[in-house]
Amino acid sequence: MESQLLQKLKYAEKLTTQEKHIVDFILNNPHIVFHSTAHELAQLTYTSSSTIVRLCKKLGTQGYPDFQLKLALEYQPSSTPFRSEDQLIAEQGNVLAAIESVPYLYEQALNETRRLLNPTVLQRIIDWVRESHRIDIYGNDMNYYLAQQACTKWNELGISAIAHNSPNLHYLNTMTPSQTTLSFVISHTGENLSMIDSATILSQKSMKVIAVTSNNHSTLSRQCTETLLTHGYYEQLRLSKMSTMVSVLYLFDILYMGSISDSY
Known part of the structure; x- marks a missing residue:
């Protein structure tokens, strides 16, 4: 055909x-x-x-x-x-x-x-990053490896950052709510059930949670404090992951640059 x-x-x-x-x-x-x-x-x-x-x-x-x-x-x-x-x-x-x-x-x-960025929201999140004593990033599969890369950079700055491959329910349920702990949850569709569960538990503890997703109206986004929008090459599904990977890394690198400089 x-x-x-x-x-x-x-x-x-x-x-x-x-x-x-x-x-x-x-x-x-x-x-x-x-x-x-x-x-x-x-x-x-x-x-x-x-x-x-x-x-x-x-x-x-x-x-x-x-x-x-x-x-x-x-x-x-x-x-x-x-x-x-x-x-x-x-x-x-x-x-x-x-x-x-x-x-x-x-x-x-x-x-x-870059076109999807909201400078006001971005600045607010950068301020949270600067104020945080710990950063948790949740993501499955490819998103977990992107989370690891982001955490490596923040750890080099002396900011404790940990990537989570799946929801650690014991950790989530027993953690002490803290405004100095900042959480990111990555799901391209915003409908990954394990990521939604993580965001829901964190939100119930009144913690700051940022969704990293392509859908601003997704279930994940509704459970989070703020949302950073990613891009995917939808016309070719085989290329969507490549495009999303670049988009997510770009977002975290902006936050990293904001962590070390007042101008980025």
């Missing part, structure tokens, strides 16, 4: 003559797109970079790097027992596409996360 992008290329309507020429060139030489810039593709098709970018947006992508990324992910060369020269080029093209696309994904995640 053809990919969505390939179908759009084949059956796109309301294209100019130049755009149709570019589409035909791409369909006949998809591997060239993987290792060509918009300017280089424009030269090969005797068009302009702006025409290339305009076509990419007509096809539902955000620009040329996004188009390269989607095409690289969806392109499947015909199977054959031997690798032809064209296939070797295509394989190299996929690598080159990844080299170009990963920085684009990182940049997109950072820009989108």
Whole structure:
């Protein structure tokens, strides 16, 4: 079954003559797109970079790097027992596409996360970090490893920070409520039951709890004192974790910089 992008290329309507020429060139030489810039593709098709970018947006992508990324992910060369020269080029093209696309994904995640930031809320949380004697960060799976990275940096500042891979109910239920203990709970969807349980217990103790999630109206967010919003690349589920990881690390690095400086 053809990919969505390939179908759009084949059956796109309301294209100019130049755009149709570019589409035909791409369909006949998809591997060239993987290792060509918009300017280089424009030269090969005797068009302009702006025409290339305009076509990419007509096809539902955000620009040329996004188009390269989607095409690289969806392109499947015909199977054959031997690798032809064209296939070797295509394989190299996929690598080159990844080299170009990963920085684009990182940049997109950072820009989108920055756009979602509320400076007033962020400053309030930074003040809490500075006042805290202990920081607890809760997260499952990948989020646990992100929590560990954040804790390592704060520990180097002399701030006691501990990452929790799952709710320690004994610890949560027996801990003495303290306004100098600050808790972060990470869940991209905001609907992870174990993270919600952790936030609920902490909130019942009237402690400061920050949700790190993509959904400001999630169950987790409603149980927390404040929310820091993350970004995910929803158009490709396989890339969502990569995008979310960059977003979460960016948020914690902002808080870390705020911990050591009045200007960040």
